[in-house]
Amino acid sequence: MATSESTVIEVHNLGFVYPSSPGREPVRALDAITFSVERGQIVLLLGPSGSGKSTLCRALTGLVPHTTPGVMEGSVRIAGSDTRERPVNASARVIGMVFQDPDSQLFSTTVEDEVVFGLEQLGADEEIMDAAVADAIRLLKIDHLRHSTIDALSWGERQRVAIAATLATAPSVLVLDEPLSGLDAESASALVGTLSALRAGFNLTVIVSEHRTELLAPVADREVVLEEGRLVADRVLSARQGSAVRHPGCRASLPYRQRPGSCPSVEIRGVCFRYPGQSRSALDGVNLDLYPGEVTVLIGANGSGKSTLLRMLNGIIRPERGTVAVRGRPIARRPVADIAREVGVLFQGADYLLFSESIADEISFGPRNLGVSGEECARRTADVVRSLGLDGIPPGSSPLSLSIGERQRVAIGSVLAMETPVVALDEPTLGLDSERKLRLGALLRGLADRGRTVVVATHDRPFGDACADRTVTLHGGRIVTDERNPGPGFGCR
Amino acid sequence: MPLRRGKRRRAVGARLAYSPGDSFVHRLDPRTRMATVVATTLVCLTFETPLPLAGVLVLVAAYGWLAGLLLPSIRTLAPILPLLVTIVAIDAFFPRENYGTIFWSASIGLLHPVLSTGSLLFAASMGLRLVILALVGALFVMTTSYSSLVRSLKGMGLPNSLTFALSYALRSTTWLADDLRRIVEAQSARALSFEGRVLVREPSRLLALAVPMTVTVISRSRHVTDAMQVRGYGAVARPSCYHRPRFGRRDLLMNCALAALLLWALLSRAGWFDVL
Numbered sequence: 052m053a054t055s056e057s058t059v060i061e062v063h064n065l066g067f068v069y070p071s072s073p074g075r076e077p078v079r080a081l082d083a084i085t086f087s088v089e090r091g092q093i094v095l096l097l098g099p100s101g102s103g104k105s106t107l108c109r110a111l112t113g114l115v116p117h118t119t120p121g122v123m124e125g126s127v128r129i130a131g132s133d134t135r136e137r138p139v140n141a142s143a144r145v146i147g148m149v150f151q152d153p154d155s156q157l158f159s160t161t162v163e164d165e166v167v168f169g170l171e172q173l174g175a176d177e178e179i180m181d182a183a184v185a186d187a188i189r190l191l192k193i194d195h196l197r198h199s200t201i202d203a204l205s206w207g208e209r210q211r212v213a214i215a216a217t218l219a220t221a222p223s224v225l226v227l228d229e230p231l232s233g234l235d236a237e238s239a240s241a242l243v244g245t246l247s248a249l250r251a252g253f254n255l256t257v258i259v260s261e262h263r264t265e266l267l268a269p270v271a272d273r274e275v276v277l278e279e280g281r282l283v284a285d286r287v288l289s290a291r292q293g294s295a296v297r298h299p300g301c302r303a304s305l306p307y308r309q310r311p312g313s314c315p316s317v318e319i320r321g322v323c324f325r326y327p328g329q330s331r332s333a334l335d336g337v338n339l340d341l342y343p344g345e346v347t348v349l350i351g352a353n354g355s356g357k358s359t360l361l362r363m364l365n366g367i368i369r370p371e372r373g374t375v376a377v378r379g380r381p382i383a384r385r386p387v388a389d390i391a392r393e394v395g396v397l398f399q400g401a402d403y404l405l406f407s408e409s410i411a412d413e414i415s416f417g418p419r420n421l422g423v424s425g426e427e428c429a430r431r432t433a434d435v436v437r438s439l440g441l442d443g444i445p446p447g448s449s450p451l452s453l454s455i456g457e458r459q460r461v462a463i464g465s466v467l468a469m470e471t472p473v474v475a476l477d478e479p480t481l482g483l484d485s486e487r488k489l490r491l492g493a494l495l496r497g498l499a500d501r502g503r504t505v506v507v508a509t510h511d512r513p514f515g516d517a518c519a520d521r522t523v524t525l526h527g528g529r530i531v532t533d534e535r536n537p538g539p540g541f542g543c544r
Numbered sequence: 545m546p547l548r549r550g551k552r553r554r555a556v557g558a559r560l561a562y563s564p565g566d567s568f569v570h571r572l573d574p575r576t577r578m579a580t581v582v583a584t585t586l587v588c589l590t591f592e593t594p595l596p597l598a599g600v601l602v603l604v605a606a607y608g609w610l611a612g613l614l615l616p617s618i619r620t621l622a623p624i625l626p627l628l629v630t631i632v633a634i635d636a637f638f639p640r641e642n643y644g645t646i647f648w649s650a651s652i653g654l655l656h657p658v659l660s661t662g663s664l665l666f667a668a669s670m671g672l673r674l675v676i677l678a679l680v681g682a683l684f685v686m687t688t689s690y691s692s693l694v695r696s697l698k699g700m701g702l703p704n705s706l707t708f709a710l711s712y713a714l715r716s717t718t719w720l721a722d723d724l725r726r727i728v729e730a731q732s733a734r735a736l737s738f739e740g741r742v743l744v745r746e747p748s749r750l751l752a753l754a755v756p757m758t759v760t761v762i763s764r765s766r767h768v769t770d771a772m773q774v775r776g777y778g779a780v781a782r783p784s785c786y787h788r789p790r791f792g793r794r795d796l797l798m799n800c801a802l803a804a805l806l807l808w809a810l811l812s813r814a815g816w817f818d819v820l
Contacts, residue, residue: 112774143776154719155767156775158712164691167786172704174780177787184786198564202718220776367729391735402763403723404730406755416752420735451759465734 059130059223059256060088060111066124066280067106067115072452080106082280083125088258088273090223093250095267095288096260098277099484100456104260105151107277108226111258112148113139130223143169147217148226153209162188162196162204162212169220183219191215191245207238207353214245224256225249231263232481235352235510239266246270262484265513314379315340316473316504317364317394322373324359324528333359334370335528341506343472346499348515349508351525357508358399360525361475364506365394377473392421395471399478401462405450410441413450413461417469428468435464438494440487455482463491473504480511492518560620563686568794569611574688574696576795580607583802584680588673590809594665597672603805604679613686620682621675628674636667690714698785708777712768719764727756 065084071077080103088094096104109115113134116123127134130145147169150156159165166187170180188194191211196204204212210230217225227246231239247270249255261267268274268288276284319339325332334356341347349357362368363375366387375382377393395417398404407413414435415428423431436442439460444453450461459482467474474495480488488511495518499505509515515522516536524532564570569577584604591597608614621628637657644661690711698707728738731752743749772778 109770114770114773118770118773138779139773140776140779143774143779146774148774150767150771152767155764156771158708158715158768158772160690160694160711160714164694164711164786169775171783171786172776172779174782174784176784180784180786201715216775362729365733367732386737386739387732388735388737388739391733396733398726398730398733400726400730402760403726403756404734405759406752416736417734451755469734 057090058087059090060086060258061128062086062107062110062125063128064125065107065110065127067103067110067119067121069106069119069121080121080280081110084277084280084282085125086275086282086285088224088256090256091250091254092272093246093257093259093267093270095264095271095274096258096277097264097274099486100482101279101454102277102484103280104277105228106280108148108228108258108260110134111224111226112146113137113142114148140172143173143220143222145222146224146226147220147222149210149213149217149228149230151229151232153206153213156213157201157209157216160200162193162199162201162215165201165212166216166219168216173220183221187215187219190218190249192241205353207234210234210238210242211245214242218249221253222255224258226258226260228260229262230259231261231266235350235355236266236512237352239263239510243267243270262480262488263511313342313344316343316378317341317506318374318376318379319360319363320374320376322360322363322370322375324363324368324370326359332528334363336373337525337528337530339523339530339533341473341504343502343504344499345520346495346505346507346518347521347523348519349506349523349525350510350512350515351531355525356528357525358477359528361396361477361506361508362398364473364475365390365396367396388420391417391469391471393471394473394475395466395469396475397463397466397477397479399481401455401458401482404462404465405458408449409447410436410444410450410453410461411446414464414468417465421469431468431470432464435468438490438497439464439467440490456484456487459483460487460491467494467498471503473506474498475506475508477508478510479507480509480514488514489517560682560685562689563613563616564689565612565687567610567612567687569607569613569683569687571792571794572687572798573789573791573795574693575700575789576791576798577684577688578696579799579802581680581684583806585677587805587809588676590813592669594668594672596809596812597669597676600805601672601676601679604676604683608679608683611683611687613683617679617682617686620686621678624678628671628678631674632667632671635670636663639663639666641666692789695785695787696789699788704778704783720761723757723760723764724753727753727760730756 063085065081066079067081069078069080084107096107098104106115109119110123110127111129111134115121116135117139129142132145134142157165159168163184166184167180170183175183188197191214193208193211193215196208196212201209201212214230230242234242243266246257246259250257259267259271271288274284274286274288275282317340319337322334322337323332324334337356337360349360351357359368363370364377366382366385369383377390382390405413407416411432414432418428418431436446441457441460441464444457450458453461459479463476463479466476479491483491492514495505495507499520507515507518519536522534522536523530584600587600588597591600605614608617637659639658639662642658642660642662646658646660648659650657694707694711697710698704732738736749736752738749
């Protein structure tokens with residue numbers, strides 16, 4: 052492999068096999084990957100779920116093989132050093148990684164402590180720490196949060212703190228694993244702008260593994276595509292190509308009007324809610340009717356009230372003021388388990404849900420709680436497994452041994468199998484690749500076409516546009532727009 | 545409705561949490577504030593009569609005034625007031641020793657309550673002692689941020705792993721509570737009820753909580769370990785400490801005052817002063 056002085060990453064014939072787990076054979080995550088990256092490049096790492104993107108990111112930082120069980124082949128050299136020969140913690144000055152979930156990488160109590168953590172661990176002097184912390188905080192525009200506690204931050208703010216904390220040690224390479232997941236369009240654009248500024252100002256090399264490429268493509272220099280652990284494409288991207296990626300919002304929308312004569316399945320009237328200890332209302336006088344046969348997509352920035360609204364649909368949280376009625380009956384005095392007969396809600400985070408020994412048990416758990424017969428449970432499980440593309444996985448596999456995308460699909464399936472008249476999903480596309488998103492969108496459309504009410508909260512505008520009949524935008528706990536889409540799948544797709 | 549309940553609760557007691565400020569006490573090194581708690585506790589345990597304890601209470605009140613948090617710190621006592629009253633009442637009727645005038649006595653089964661001059665003084669001392677300890681503890685919490693405490697412990701030379709564990713413990717508390725809430729919500733949405741005696745009748749339902757909780761905790765600890773490694777944890781034997789707290793003149797002044805207080809208490813105990 053020909054390398055030059057400006058080459059900062061050299062991956063040669065890299066392979067990695069995860070060891071076997073109960074019910075699963077050893078998994079080859081990476082297979083003979085070879086590529087190199089020049090200093091100052093932004094490289095997009097693409098590929099479907101389970102294609103090996105996260106494993107490759109871990110190999111770049113040295114987490115593979117140092118802390119990840121499995122067998123590694125080939126070599127990874129970062130700034131001339133072989134990752135096998137250098138402990139992970141010693142690489143912090145050279146390469147930094149921001150993981151998908153910012154919560155799991157912020158372990159200090161305040162933003163300032165978090166940002167300075169790496170510098171302290173590397174034994175930096177007080178003066179250097181002062182300057183580095185100030186630079187990182189300014190660069191990520193989090194000056195106003197410097198003395199805030201981590202617990203008080205929103206998801207987007209935590210993501211920025213995680214990046215600032217990684218950049219404080221001034222690494223030459225920054226690896227980001229799905230940094231845009233969970234970010235609203237505004238925060239995602241801001242983050243992309245920051246990455247671009249980092250490259251321009253510090254000649255930083257950035258590797259980004261991401262499913263949402265529409266925002267990143269315009270600033271990226273290259274895209275490396277993985278499929279089943281193999282490198283299948285390595286393309287240079289021009290600015291023109293980048294800007295050719297279609298953006299949401301190119302579809303003309305019209306104000307929403309209910310279908311004449313239709314009766315809402317969910318009526319939300321003047322709902323207000325404020326979380327304990329918060330000064331701002333999470334929901335402030337929300338009025339919304341949801342109709343059978345429609346897919347309603349809720350969009351809005353982090354903290355706009357989307358998830359709170361979904362949690363109200365099945366009574367997990369109760370409004371301080373206002374009412375929620377499902378199929379004509381107020382739910383105020385009904386227990387959650389009873390409302391669950393009519394409203395199936397999937398919250399964010401499949402790991403909070405999965406516990407059964409097999410995929411089939413997990414999917415049939417909800418129907419069994421509703422008293423559905425064994426035969427009917429089996430039918431529903433088979434339907435859901437087929438429609439979510441889970442039939443390729445041995446049915447006896449433990450849901451906990453699956454990949455993130457597979458776990459997410461099992462979680463979605465466990466709610467869909469309840470066959471409730473109203474289905475509400477919070478960020479269902481997390482961890483799903485483009486193909487799986489399309490299948491999920493088609494599945495939700497199919498449910499609506501069969502008369503079910505579907506409501507989805509998402510930051511993924513292309514997915515929302517592809518399946519929504521109606522798009523409701525929330526801001527600061529209020530509905531700011533309520534628009535009818537020209538037709539699902541119309542326009543941008 | 546819940547909002548109204550919250551308002552009422554706030555009106556009765558203040559929140560026992562760090563309250564940022566720039567007072568004399570806030571600017572003390574956290575180690576000095578820690579020494580204040582320790583010294584006050586020792587002094588409280590040394591004196592057994594109400595008068596010197598009342599003197600200590602005045603000093604603690606002055607300390608609270610210097611912190612600009614006298615009233616808020618007093619308000620934090622509201623939740624423990626019933627407990628305080630109960631302890632004082634028990635001490636008044638069942639003291640360690642009785643002396644002076646007996647105002648009232650009775651025999652109720654095995655119990656023989658007596659109300660005397662000695663029992664009232666004993667109860668007053670106990671009440672004062674508890675109030676002082678609660679107040680000085682509240683003032684420590686209200687003037688010391690967690691991160692400054694951890695930094696000062698680092699400054700004292702405590703091992704990096706221990707100070708990190710202290711810092712991480714606080715974050716973990718929030719994580720665990722949040723994880724449990726999310727799991728209960730997710731399972732409730734699948735029609736699993738946790739209300740009433742359901743869990744007693746069907747303990748297997750606990751698996752729906754225990755398994756995701758265990759998985760979440762293990763998975764989080766793996767992620768945190770990876771993130772720590774990537775951020776350089778353990779790269780050098782002696783990590784540095786950002787904004788290491790330093791002893792200043794006001795710390796010297798405060799520590800001298802504490803030493804004088806302790807000396808006074810010890811000499812009194814040894815009989816050098818006749819403190820009632």
